[in-house]
Amino acid sequence: MACCVSDTSATPEPTQGAWPHRCPGTMFARGLKRKSAEDGEDVEGGLAGTQATPSYSLQRQSLLDMSLVKLQLCHMLVEPNLCRSVLIANTVRQIQEEMTQDGTWRVVAPQAAGRAPLDRLVSTEILCRSVREQEGERPAPDVGDGRMPGLVPGLSAVPSAQALRSPQSSLWEVDSSRENRGGFQKSLDQIFETLESKTPGSVEELFSDVDSSYYDLDAVLTGMVGSTQSGHGSGLQAFTSAATPPPGSSCRSDLGELDHAVEILVET
Amino acid sequence: MLLSLPALHLQTSEYHPLFQLPHGRRGPWCSPSGSPAPLSSETGCGEGSWILVCRLLVPTQVSLLSMEEDIDTRKINNSFLRDHSYATEADIISTVEFNHTGELLATGDKGGRVVIFQREQESKNQVHRRGEYNVYSTFQSHEPEFDYLKSLEIEEKINKIRWLPQQNAAYFLLSTNDKTVKLWKVSERDKRPEGYNLKDEEGRLRDPATITTLRVPVLRPMDLMVEATPRRVFANAHTYHINSISVNSDYETYMSADDLRINLWNFEITNQSFNIVDIKPANMEELTEVITAAEFHPHHCNSFVYSSSKGTIRLCDMRASALCDRHSKFFEEPEDPSNRSFFSEIISSISDVKFSHSGRYIMTRDYLTVKVWDLNMENRPIETYQVHDYLRSKLCSLYENDCIFDKFECVWNGSDSVIMTGSYNNFFRMFDRNTKRDVTLEASRENSKPRAILKPRKVCVGGKRRKDEISVDSLDFSKKILHTAWHPSENIIAVAATNNLYIFQDKVN
Numbered sequence: 001m002a003c004c005v006s007d008t009s010a011t012p013e014p015t016q017g018a019w020p021h022r023c024p025g026t027m028f029a030r031g032l033k034r035k036s037a038e039d040g041e042d043v044e045g046g047l048a049g050t051q052a053t054p055s056y057s058l059q060r061q062s063l064l065d066m067s068l069v070k071l072q073l074c075h076m077l078v079e080p081n082l083c084r085s086v087l088i089a090n091t092v093r094q095i096q097e098e099m100t101q102d103g104t105w106r107v108v109a110p111q112a113a114g115r116a117p118l119d120r121l122v123s124t125e126i127l128c129r130s131v132r133e134q135e136g137e138r139p140a141p142d143v144g145d146g147r148m149p150g151l152v153p154g155l156s157a158v159p160s161a162q163a164l165r166s167p168q169s170s171l172w173e174v175d176s177s178r179e180n181r182g183g184f185q186k187s188l189d190q191i192f193e194t195l196e197s198k199t200p201g202s203v204e205e206l207f208s209d210v211d212s213s214y215y216d217l218d219a220v221l222t223g224m225v226g227s228t229q230s231g232h233g234s235g236l237q238a239f240t241s242a243a244t245p246p247p248g249s250s251c252r253s254d255l256g257e258l259d260h261a262v263e264i265l266v267e268t
Numbered sequence: 269m270l271l272s273l274p275a276l277h278l279q280t281s282e283y284h285p286l287f288q289l290p291h292g293r294r295g296p297w298c299s300p301s302g303s304p305a306p307l308s309s310e311t312g313c314g315e316g317s318w319i320l321v322c323r324l325l326v327p328t329q330v331s332l333l334s335m336e337e338d339i340d341t342r343k344i345n346n347s348f349l350r351d352h353s354y355a356t357e358a359d360i361i362s363t364v365e366f367n368h369t370g371e372l373l374a375t376g377d378k379g380g381r382v383v384i385f386q387r388e389q390e391s392k393n394q395v396h397r398r399g400e401y402n403v404y405s406t407f408q409s410h411e412p413e414f415d416y417l418k419s420l421e422i423e424e425k426i427n428k429i430r431w432l433p434q435q436n437a438a439y440f441l442l443s444t445n446d447k448t449v450k451l452w453k454v455s456e457r458d459k460r461p462e463g464y465n466l467k468d469e470e471g472r473l474r475d476p477a478t479i480t481t482l483r484v485p486v487l488r489p490m491d492l493m494v495e496a497t498p499r500r501v502f503a504n505a506h507t508y509h510i511n512s513i514s515v516n517s518d519y520e521t522y523m524s525a526d527d528l529r530i531n532l533w534n535f536e537i538t539n540q541s542f543n544i545v546d547i548k549p550a551n552m553e554e555l556t557e558v559i560t561a562a563e564f565h566p567h568h569c570n571s572f573v574y575s576s577s578k579g580t581i582r583l584c585d586m587r588a589s590a591l592c593d594r595h596s597k598f599f600e601e602p603e604d605p606s607n608r609s610f611f612s613e614i615i616s617s618i619s620d621v622k623f624s625h626s627g628r629y630i631m632t633r634d635y636l637t638v639k640v641w642d643l644n645m646e647n648r649p650i651e652t653y654q655v656h657d658y659l660r661s662k663l664c665s666l667y668e669n670d671c672i673f674d675k676f677e678c679v680w681n682g683s684d685s686v687i688m689t690g691s692y693n694n695f696f697r698m699f700d701r702n703t704k705r706d707v708t709l710e711a712s713r714e715n716s717k718p719r720a721i722l723k724p725r726k727v728c729v730g731g732k733r734r735k736d737e738i739s740v741d742s743l744d745f746s747k748k749i750l751h752t753a754w755h756p757s758e759n760i761i762a763v764a765a766t767n768n769l770y771i772f773q774d775k776v777n
Contacts, residue, residue: 060610063610063667066667066668070670081509082509082528083527083560086556086558087577087613087617087673094610095610
């Protein structure tokens with residue numbers, strides 16, 4: 001993977017969604033908060049024009065999504081680097097705290113939490129698929145560009161400069177952007193609930209001698225999301241559904257998820 | 269003055285031409301006042317005073333064409349080992365370390381191999397050849413393993429090598445991968461017993477009926493052979509990945525540190541270690557900080573420091589309690605509010621910590637700076653050096669391509685007057701603490717012929733780019749200098765660039 005940080009100076013710089021290469025000091029600087037939730041929906045208003053500071057919330061959301069993808073990388077042959085995972089998780093937590101203060105943090109409605117675990121698995125699978133396809137299909141990853149089409153919810157309407165980035169972006173938009181946005185919101189919440197909240201219910205009872213808190217962070221950090229959410233059914237059922245590979249997925253996460261389920265069973 | 273030398277011939281075998289061993293080598297642990305040869309004002313670390321001595325590489329297998337730019341087939345002559353057009357990922361150097369006399373230089377690579385280079389001996393007719401290093405010994409230190417319980421591979425990559433001070437004719441070093449530390453003995457054999465009674469010269473058993481006389485076997489000189497044997501294996505003590513090892517000044521113990529724990533070992537005992545630091549929270553969901561590096565004090569065998577991913581350093585005293593959870597000193601610099609961003613914590617994470625030879629200072633490396641701390645002042649460092657501040661505006665891109673998590677190391681020179689660390693684009697930087705001058709040099713095969721003087725490099729931040737400058741956007745972030753080493757008493761440095769090892773020395777030398 002060629003690691004080149006490049007400015008977008010080679011191509012005419014689009015005004016929408018541009019990372020603030022021109023204003024280095026203000027990139028993600030605090031104190032630039034906006035009061036209202038001007039994020040993805042308000043594409044025209046938030047990104048329009050050649051304003052010096054593009055939408056802070058949009059940048060923040062983008063960073064959050066990027067961080068979540070990094071935490072959920074599915075291909076894992078070797079144990080992930082714990083330092084890197086902790087730093088990314090801290091960044092996510094920091095963003096979440098700020099978004100909570102801003103009031104832009106959307107809490108999942110109770111009815112959404114009651115949905116079947118298969119939905120959550122689907123969203124994870126989409127995440128993995130998008131990451132793999134991005135890495136596979138991107139000819140020369142222009143990381144200076146920082147835009148990841150489709151990962152920022154609601155940006156599917158952004159003009160062609162982004163759509164040209166990679167062929168998979170059109171694939172992304174075929175999966176309705178609304179579903180993806182919902183999927184991301186759900187996986188985001190799952191990560192946060194495992195990171196910050198109390199221990200899960202029935203899982204604890206079944207494996208009380210297992211250090212399940214260790215497993216939680218491991219699950220998050222190693223890409224197996226959703227198996228600790230046992231708001232319905234028994235914990236064992238949650239495990240079997242988690243261990244069942246989502247249909248059509250050829251991702252290595254299948255093996256990883258299964259093995260992590262086995263790990264819980266043997267770990268004492 | 270440019271001296272042209274033939275391209276260095278690489279010896280991959282373990283055999284070495286016969287040479288004399290000087291007597292009574294007992295490497296000093298370190299001299300408190302520091303050794304001579306500071307960078308003088310004539311040489312300094314300023315312009316044009318470093319020359320390339322040699323570039324070394326030992327390819328494991330010649331099977332793949334590397335991703336290098338200029339694969340010039342004309343350069344591949346009868347000895348293609350000279351050209352590093354062929355390289356595999358297993359050859360990437362992951363650690364570099366001089367021994368205490370500087371006579372030996374050890375490298376570890378991603379393939380689990382250790383290669384030891386030895387300094388060429390001084391000879392009257394070839395004075396200029398002194399300072400070159402040749403392969404002395406090569407051995408496979410660690411093999412890849414598989415953790416069946418977690419279904420994960422354990423990499424064989426050598427994370428760290430540390431030499432023990434020399435106490436007899438053999439050399440000892442510790443090498444570690446993510447999980448296991450090994451003590452290796454490297455010894456020379458230059459005599460062979462001959463004249464056995466029961467065996468003939470080829471080692472075959474003789475027919476007892478043909479033996480009519482008895483003789484005493486005698487030792488005869490033979491070609492020098494260097495052999496490496498594993499003397500101790502310290503395994504199964506770390507749940508997380510080992511990032512540091514450090515030999516204590518008592519020469520009897522050493523410590524190994526992983527992300528959450530530090531263990532103290534005795535060299536003689538491999539089935540036990542003492543846990544001296546444990547920062548694992550009871551609830552792993554509360555984990556926000558990990559250990560990134562650790563080192564023993566060079567003189568006080570009870571003190572050590574460890575650094576964290578939050579940019580803090582803790583000095584601990586093992587006399588205070590068995591488990592050093594409470595630090596004796598806590599070093600942290602208050603955050604600069606004007607520079608605050610979402611990446612502030614990540615770039616404050618310390619990737620390396622090193623005591624000065626005097627034991628009075630510690631040096632830390634975070635993503636953008638190198639800091640020198642006085643052990644007697646905890647609230648801020650006494651010196652801060654910007655390594656590549658032009659990256660501050662690129663942090664988001666560097667976060668995206670994971671470069672922001674690169675762990676750069678830093679080193680002191682023998683007299684603690686100059687510090688050195690690496691950067692991207694095969695650049696490395698030196699800072700003279702006395703003159704406050706700094707220099708950026710490049711370790712690349714294009715620009716360096718043997719004995720050529722290194723030209724200082726400059727990165728242009730914005731505006732007009734001068735002729736020899738390179739713009740920030742042209743930097744190659746896949747070429748990073750993470751590992752460097754400085755000879756303990758002379759101005760000789762070793763710089764690891766991917767699978768190449770560059771050795772530079774001060775021109776005056």
